[in-house]
Amino acid sequence: MRVVIAEDLALLRDGLTRLLEAYDFKVVAAVDNGPSLLPALLEHRPDVAVIDVRLPPTFTDEGLQAAIAARDAVPGMPVLVLSQHVEPLYARELLSDRKGGVGYLLKDRVSHVAQFVDAVRRVAAGGTAMDPEVVSQLLARNEPPLAALTGREREVLGQMAEGRSNGAIAAKLFIGEKAVSKHISSIFTKLDLPVSDDDHRRVLAVLAYLNS
Amino acid sequence: MDSRDWIRDGIRAVAGGVLGVALAITNIPLFVLFVVSLVLTPVLGIGLVLLPLVTALVRFRARLARRLAATFGMPIARPYRPAPESRGPLVRYRWIITDPATWRDFAWLLPGAVAGLVLGVLSLAVPLYGIEGILLLPLWIWLGTGDYGYGAVWPIETVGEGFLSLPQGTVILAIGLAMAPYLRRADAYLAKLFLAPTRNAELRLRVSQLTVTRADTVDAQAAELRRIERDLHDGAQARLVALGMTIGLAEEMVDTNPAKARKLLAEARETSSDALVELRHLVRGIHPPVLAERGLEGAVRALAMALPIPTAVGASVPGRLDTPVESAAYFAVAEVLANVTRHSFAHHVEVQLWHSDGLLTMRVADDGLGGADPAGGTGLRGIERRLAAFDGTMSLSSPPGGPTVVTMELPCALSSPRISPSSGTA
Numbered sequence: 308m309r310v311v312i313a314e315d316l317a318l319l320r321d322g323l324t325r326l327l328e329a330y331d332f333k334v335v336a337a338v339d340n341g342p343s344l345l346p347a348l349l350e351h352r353p354d355v356a357v358i359d360v361r362l363p364p365t366f367t368d369e370g371l372q373a374a375i376a377a378r379d380a381v382p383g384m385p386v387l388v389l390s391q392h393v394e395p396l397y398a399r400e401l402l403s404d405r406k407g408g409v410g411y412l413l414k415d416r417v418s419h420v421a422q423f424v425d426a427v428r429r430v431a432a433g434g435t436a437m438d439p440e441v442v443s444q445l446l447a448r449n450e451p452p453l454a455a456l457t458g459r460e461r462e463v464l465g466q467m468a469e470g471r472s473n474g475a476i477a478a479k480l481f482i483g484e485k486a487v488s489k490h491i492s493s494i495f496t497k498l499d500l501p502v503s504d505d506d507h508r509r510v511l512a513v514l515a516y517l518n519s
Numbered sequence: 520m521d522s523r524d525w526i527r528d529g530i531r532a533v534a535g536g537v538l539g540v541a542l543a544i545t546n547i548p549l550f551v552l553f554v555v556s557l558v559l560t561p562v563l564g565i566g567l568v569l570l571p572l573v574t575a576l577v578r579f580r581a582r583l584a585r586r587l588a589a590t591f592g593m594p595i596a597r598p599y600r601p602a603p604e605s606r607g608p609l610v611r612y613r614w615i616i617t618d619p620a621t622w623r624d625f626a627w628l629l630p631g632a633v634a635g636l637v638l639g640v641l642s643l644a645v646p647l648y649g650i651e652g653i654l655l656l657p658l659w660i661w662l663g664t665g666d667y668g669y670g671a672v673w674p675i676e677t678v679g680e681g682f683l684s685l686p687q688g689t690v691i692l693a694i695g696l697a698m699a700p701y702l703r704r705a706d707a708y709l710a711k712l713f714l715a716p717t718r719n720a721e722l723r724l725r726v727s728q729l730t731v732t733r734a735d736t737v738d739a740q741a742a743e744l745r746r747i748e749r750d751l752h753d754g755a756q757a758r759l760v761a762l763g764m765t766i767g768l769a770e771e772m773v774d775t776n777p778a779k780a781r782k783l784l785a786e787a788r789e790t791s792s793d794a795l796v797e798l799r800h801l802v803r804g805i806h807p808p809v810l811a812e813r814g815l816e817g818a819v820r821a822l823a824m825a826l827p828i829p830t831a832v833g834a835s836v837p838g839r840l841d842t843p844v845e846s847a848a849y850f851a852v853a854e855v856l857a858n859v860t861r862h863s864f865a866h867h868v869e870v871q872l873w874h875s876d877g878l879l880t881m882r883v884a885d886d887g888l889g890g891a892d893p894a895g896g897t898g899l900r901g902i903e904r905r906l907a908a909f910d911g912t913m914s915l916s917s918p919p920g921g922p923t924v925v926t927m928e929l930p931c932a933l934s935s936p937r938i939s940p941s942s943g944t945a
Contacts, residue, residue: 367811368813391799391808392803392809395824396820396824414795415791447827448829450829
């Protein structure tokens with residue numbers, strides 16, 4: 308799988324490159340600043356891009372802007388955005404095109420190597436990977452339809468919003484896949500969301516709901 | 520402008536004129552008292568006691584004049600020097616005598632009285648004459664003819680001529696009402712000439728105000744640095760030490776007890792992510808990353824999304840503020856919003872930010888219980904102090920039952936949007 312990396316700190320850039328190459332990714336470009344990121348993305352058309360939000364020269368959010376611009380130019384180009392802090396506001400902007408292939412994680416998550424690599428693969432396959440911190444902030448608002456969910460349903464919803472498939476949710480919560488399906492259909496009824504068999508689409512529907 | 524607006528303004532100004540007349544009359548006895556107490560100073564020292572009393576009255580009168588001027592759009596600052604600590608009569612006498620503002624107040628008493636009387640009577644007389652003209656016609660018909668006239672027609676001899684008083688009266692009333700606010704402003708302008716601080720006094724006031732806000736700012740900053748130091752020392756730093764120890768232990772055990780070493784490494788990873796969480800919280804408290812990345816508007820929007828109460832944000836701040844001002848503005852809004860979530864029981868919050876004429880205004884309104892008291896709690900006081908460092912102000916309106924509206928103003932310039940290189944690291 309071909310990857311473009313954008314990270315300005317050499318230590319982290321090399322670390323990411325080494326980590327991904329150890330898992331059979333091929334790093335086709337590793338850029339260290341904002342202006343050269345978008346051309347690199349458009350030139351290499353990677354299977355997935357791993358991008359730091361804050362990059363030189365202004366150290367604001369040019370990584371995020373480049374990711375959004377790249378997905379404007381190439382709809383659905385898989386991007387995994389990393390940052391030292393996560394904001395639901397940025398998640399909303401990343402998800403606003405309602406296409407899959409989006410990830411938004413805290414940089415800390417890299418230290419859980421297996422989970423991180425899983426997230427990169429999921430994003431490359433058109434799925435999503437949202438940081439648990441974003442999801443918990445999204446779920447924090449205890450408004451009526453959300454408040455009607457049971458504790459277990461909230462757990463399932465949270466796992467789903469992070470981008471996990473039914474099987475992964477079942478494994479994580481130590482329940483059967485059937486039980487997960489049951490919870491999910493109950494959640495979708497309570498929140499009045501369109502039902503879909505496709506995992507990715509379900510996740511996007513949930514995220515769109517939480518982000519509205 | 521709505522026609523009702525200028526009529527209302529006119530009526531208000533006429534009422535202000537009447538009040539001005541009543542107040543102007545009190546100037547004359549005050550003038551006499553002041554002169555008497557000055558003259559009596561050498562005689563048995565009666566003036567030593569009397570002058571401070573009379574000055575207090577004069578200053579009270581001047582305060583009313585300033586307030587009246589402020590209601591008609593001309594705020595006048597207080598020019599007086601701060602009162603001395605000592606209550607000794609000689610010290611207080613000296614304080615009064617040496618303050619130029621005392622003499623300027625005194626100089627104002629007579630011209631102020633004349634202006635108040637003339638302008639006040641004029642602003643009342645013209646509309647009254649207009650009303651007379653409007654009401655005269657029916658009155659005149661009712662009473663029968665007499666030696667009577669109005670406006671340009673004098674005397675009125677026929678009913679036809681009588682009808683002319685109606686449009687004349689209307690025009691005169693309108694002129695009177697339209698004119699009254701200008702007369703008030705003229706009165707206020709005269710008061711300002713005498714009662715406002717001189718350039719010198721203004722600078723003196725400014726210096727004492729800056730001394731206070733600077734001391735506050737320095738104190739607050741020192742306390743903040745101390746808090747950061749302690750947080751780093753007890754938090755991230757301690758965890759990094761523990762991390763080093765755990766990794767060292769694992770290193771020792773890799774050969775002899777690989778299972779144990781693996782467990783220690785997992786523990787080390789946990790510790791490292793705890794340290795990161797702590798650092799993240801700390802950074803958020805120093806300067807939130809989203810503020811550096813998106814400026815005030817974006818940061819407030821991000822903040823609003825994280826609140827448990829639905830919060831609408833409206834903003835018109837086309838550009839970036841200077842970093843220190845931006846940070847003060849952000850933390851002020853954040854503190855107000857934190858107060859709202861803690862105390863208001865509101866269902867809806869609205870945040871408005873706008874910048875015009877070199878002034879950033881931030882308004883937070885909620886539909887909660889109201890009854891917020893700026894004196895209670897340190898939160899609002901802290902916001903005031905934060906803003907005061909940049910000459911900003913905060914005002915609070917919170918009647919019991921709500922709604923609560925906090926308005927904060929911060930004078931500042933805007934730089935052009937999206938050019939704000941900061942030297943932070945990712």
